[in-house]
Amino acid sequence: MKDGDDMDKEMKILAIESSCDETSAAVVVNGRNVLSNIISSQINIHEKFGGVVPEVASRKHIEVISAVVKTALDEAEIKLEDIDAIGVTYGPGLVGALLVGLQYAKGLSYALKKPLIGVNHIEGHICANFIEHKYLxxxxxxxxxxxxxxxxxxxxxxxxxxxxxxxxxxxxxxxxxxxxxxxxxxxxxxxxxxxxxxxxxxxxxxxxxxxxxxxxxxxxxxxxxxxxxxxxxxxxxxxxxxxxxxxxxxxxxxxxxxxxxxxxxxxxxxxxxxxxxxxxxxxxxxxxxxxxxxxxxxxxxxxxxxPILCTDNAAMIGSAAYYEFIKGRTASLDLNAVPNLKLGER
Known part of the structure; x- marks a missing residue:
């Protein structure tokens, strides 16, 4: 299929974002409709340091990621088995932070036998506009x-x-x-x-x-x-x-x-x-x-x-993942974090 507007099947993507200091999970349908978008922010933790401390961010992602994913599924009123694919940010970003979300997504993909879709974080930001402006x-x-x-x-x-x-x-x-x-x-x-x-x-x-x-x-x-x-x-x-x-x-x-x-x-x-x-x-x-x-x-x-879609969030990753998927771009389980990933790089 050339683009999302031609797809008849309703495709539900569980998306995960952990590139910096927000742990986020979302359920997005056909790249445009957001069923849930849960964001756990670390701003209060890093504020006293005057900026994001990578090691602290990674540890916090590990602490909350399971609960964030569960909350996203609960709010969307959907079970893991009903998800069609897993989308996840694999770059650019802080390597330790990226790895937390990526490894979690790979585990889900393997256990559920669902396609894994690696998403460029910058592409995600761009695709946030498809959620906000359905006609775009x-x-x-x-x-x-x-x-x-x-x-x-x-x-x-x-x-x-x-x-x-x-x-x-x-x-x-x-x-x-x-x-x-x-x-x-x-x-x-x-x-x-x-x-x-x-x-x-x-x-x-x-x-x-x-x-x-x-x-x-x-x-x-x-x-x-x-x-x-x-x-x-x-x-x-x-x-x-x-x-x-x-x-x-x-x-x-x-x-x-x-x-x-x-x-x-x-x-x-x-x-x-x-x-x-x-x-x-x-x-x-x-x-x-x-x-x-x-x-x-x-x-x-x-x-x-x-504004909520301007910050780092998983809904935008779910949108980008959908358009990657319909282009036939899925990832294998050896997908790795690429902290300096360029836009358009595969």
């Missing part, structure tokens, strides 16, 4: 912005991606976390900068916006991060009080303006009129507002998943 079909441009990833992707067909641009250093979400720490907001940085920015003047400080020569759609966020740190040091040396809200708002604007500019440029290059947003930073209110405003001028439709 390729082709479209997707801006993937999270703590670990920043990509502009052209989705040619289900399961077929062309990376048009990516960060050359820090991911946007990573830069948010580092700047939030520097101005005393703590972890996780993205939501905290978004909140305090509403009290600040986004034009108070002109931070640099990295743009490369030629047609590249790549990003760089290390420069703006360094500019913020230099600004803070300079103000401290001069004994001038820092307006945290202004710093946060000005930094956020510098990042958002580049994300929006490149996303619209990608649409023009590919001659499409749809941009889907994905990843944790897709919840950022400034990004949403700016993208909607600028795209309206260009006649481009902007699509966002609900």
């Amino acid at each position: 079909k390729p082709p479209f441009v997707c801006l993937v912005v999270s703590g670990g990833h920043t990509f502009i992707v052209y989705m040619k067909d289900y399961g077929e991606f062309e990376v048009l641009g990516q960060t050359r250093d820090d991911a946007a979400g990573e830069a948010f976390d580092k700047v939030a720490r520097a101005i005393g907001l703590g972890y996780p940085g993205g939501p905290k900068i978004d909140k305090i920015s509403k009290e600040g003047n986004e034009n108070a400080i002109k931070f640099p916006k990295a743009k490369f020569d030629g047609d590249t759609l790549d990003f760089s966020f290390s420069g703006v991060k360094s500019a913020v740190l230099n600004y803070l040091n300079k103000m401290k040396m001069k004994n001038i009080e820092i307006n945290t809200a202004d710093v946060a708002a000005s930094f956020q604007k510098a990042v958002v303006d580049v994300l929006v500019y490149n996303a619209i440029k990608a649409c023009k290059m590919k001659k499409v009129k749809k941009i889907a947003i994905a990843g944790g930073v897709a919840s950022n209110s400034c990004l949403r507002k700016t993208l909607i405003y600028e795209c309206k001028k260009e006649g481009i439709e902007v699509l966002f998943p609900a």
